[in-house]
Amino acid sequence: MAVKRRHGEGEEAGEMVADGGGGTGLPAASGGGQDAGLPRTSGAGPSASGETGLPASLETAWGLRERPAKGPRPGLSLDRIVRAGIGIAAAEGIGAVSMGRVAKELGVSTMSLYRYVSAKDELYVLMEDTAMGPPPPMSPDVTGWRARLEWWARAQREVFHRNLWLLRVPISSPPASPHSLQWMECGLAALAGTGLDEGRKISVIMLVGGYVRNEATLMSDLDAAMTARGLAPDEVMRRYEHTVDALTAPDPGRYPAVRQLLGSGVLGVPDASPDMEFEFGLGCLLGGVEVLVGSGGEGAYGSGGGGAASSA
Secondary structure, X not given: OOOOOOOOOOOOOOOOOEOOOOOOOOOXXXXXXXXXXXXXXXXXXOEOOOOOOOOHHHHHHOOOEOOOOOOOOOOOOHHHXXXXXXXXXXXXXXXXXXXXXXXXXXXXXXXXXXXXXXXHHXXXXXXXXXXXXXXXXXXXXXXXXXXXXHHHHHHHHHHHHHOHHHHHOOEOOOOOOHHHHHHHHHHHHHOOOOOOOHHHHHHHHHHHHHHHHHHHHHHHHXXXXXXXXXXXXXXXXXXXXXXXXXXXXXXXXXXXXXXXXXXXXXXXXXXXXXXXXXXXXXXXXXXXXXXXXXXXXXXXXXXXXXXXXXXX
């Protein structure tokens, strides 16, 4: 059983609402010039807020809102504001991020931020999308739907582990920010040629993406608990094994399977690889998807059909 230490910052929980971020957070976009990490659409000029019918956060993320040509203070830009928020989240947790806290970090007034970001929720969406970044290039050696989906899952996991604060972003809507849709595109494209219909494809990537997020969250929580107690993973597992043994030994007939597990000695033994449990779970998931693909996508849902497509 794996309990292993993960390295990363920003493990404190916090509340926020993300319109369209979608919770698929991934690698930080590379910096550069002003607004370097914030994507813009091609062929669509900026407009006044409200004209597109989109939330303000998505208008900003897609470059569909007019931005001030010059801030109230030299050097202030949307990119600097977003990256300051990311820095605070990474160091102190997402709960520490507020418009006032970001303004203090940048040495400007809180009101000056509102020339660039209309509300705190919008800032959170921009932070998430910037931290996600686009999917990294896939090697041409990665062929076949299963290998491509494995790559997709591992790439997401790596970025969650580098940006643990992303795991604390509540998923309040389907993905709609630029980078989250690029990750969706990559996942759907991995299933090309499987014969699955579009509803089953989106269900598969939701299943795999949810597994990745859950595993990363669990490992982050366990790591935070171990850090707070000052214990190494091996010691945590030894203590856990001892606790379970003490609790079940008085009535072994009530816990025969647990007693058998304890007798095997595996409960307190660390995994040979820190990725063993993740890879085991991913393999089980994709083994099920392989059965689905082999059946032509039949029998995946109940008699009512469905999945993400039918529930929309």
